[in-house]
Amino acid sequence: MNKIVVKIEKSGNRFNAWDVDGKKWTSEIGTATRKNAFNAGMALERREGKGGRIYWWKVPMSEFETTSVPEFDMSSVDVPTDHAEVLNFIHNSYTLKPKGLVMKELKWKYLIRSAVRGKNLLMTGPAGCGKTMAAKSLVNSLDRPDFYFNLGATQDPRSSLIGNTHFDKKKGTYFSESLFVKAIRTPNAVILLDELSRAHPDAWNILMTVLDSGQRYLRLDEADGAETVKVADGVTFIATANIGNEYTSTRVMDKALMDRFTIVEMDVLNDEEEHGLLTYMFPHVDSELLKAVAEISHLTRTESKSDAGKISSGISTRTSVEMAGLMFDGFGLDEAAEVTVYPQYSDDGGVDSERTFIKQLVQKYISDGSSDDLFNEDEIEESNNVGA
Ligand SMILES: Nc1ncnc2c1ncn2[C@@H]1O[C@H](COP(=O)(O)OP(=O)(O)OP(=O)(O)O)[C@@H](O)[C@H]1O
Ligand SMILES: [Mg+2]
Secondary structure, eight states: OOOOEEEEEEETTEEEEEETTSOBOGGGSOHHHHHHHHHHTOEEEEEEOGGGOEEEEEEOHHHHHHTOOOSSOTTTSOOOHHHHHHHHHHHTGGGGSOTTSOOOHHHHHHHHHHHHTTOOEEEEOSTTSSHHHHHHHHHHHHTSOEEEEEGGGOSOHHHHHTEEEEEETTTEEEEEEOHHHHHHHSTTOEEEEETGGGSOHHHHHHHHHHHOTTTOEEESSSSTTOOEEEOOTTOEEEEEEOOSSSOTTSOOOOHHHHTTSEEEEOOOOOHHHHHHHHHHHOTTSOHHHHHHHHHHHHHHHHHHHSTTOSOSOOOOHHHHHHHHHHHHTTOOHHHHIIIIIGGGSOOTTGGGSHHHHHHHHHHHHHTTSSOTTSSOHHHHHHHHHTTO
């Protein structure tokens, strides 16, 4: 590997690490190390210690300059400099994705690209598949002022999105604007609208003009000619929505509202990816047990998608992570399933109920304590094909 030397730049209260190619290394270097190098006016070099451990060593700033090699040859390629920078940022951005978030490189780069290009983003997918996690990770990677709103928890959209009118003896009637108004007035802000699909329809109406690229304003009052607030330049919205799944509590979102977004569908993890995630999160839990959790979850997902499926929904990654956490704390697979999984399935219909189906599935993994030979190759093959 080529020598990597980074220079620290202060931006707000952050210390970012950039190499000469404009690639950001901030997330790989501890905050104290970065701050320290910045204050000393020194660069940091990436080194490998015993056993492959990576550490960053302070080196004179001149080291940073000597590693300079232009990434693009501007004389031969007609790319504007700023475009080259954007390209670099997008295509090197996979290093910004936190290791604990499982997401394919293309999807992640598409997210970064859409945000960089100022698109409104809507992450869709079933419950517990990582929509909020991905949206938050994206916001963290962008190094811009950020604001978080959980619209699913908002009872009174008008006061949370616009503000409140108050009365004070001295001041008389006055208006105090909401944090959301402050957010849209902030140039280059990244505004996370979590659980947009669960928001009150009034919230959707208020957001309609805000999100429309041809309008981009918020009206403070219904009245004609009422004051409006302009959405500042460079503001990006990132929303999440629980759509395309079985949850009826989620109101169906308005088509016109959906149209205002670039939609990014979150992929539900397959058994291998999920096993990888659980192993990464809980390296001390027996890998075979984690494999059983991943397989059970995966099988419920394929079963729920098949036409003749005996269950209406699959186990989410959130639930798999919960199960693995219980095992880390010494609970058995059966116990973990009993408290986290079974309650999600109805026991209506007795032996034909969804709960009976799940119990039998889990039981197969418990009987001999391992997942071996529980499903023969054909069965697994068959389940992988369903709904694919
Ligand atoms: N793709 C993923 N990569 C890593 N962890 C994941 C992933 N999907 C889910 N998880 C785990 O599940 C938990 C819940 O994920 P998250 O809150 O992002 O789901 P969500 O899609 O926003 O769900 P909801 O629809 O209920 O809001 C996370 O904290 C994480 O532990
Ligand atoms: Mg969420």
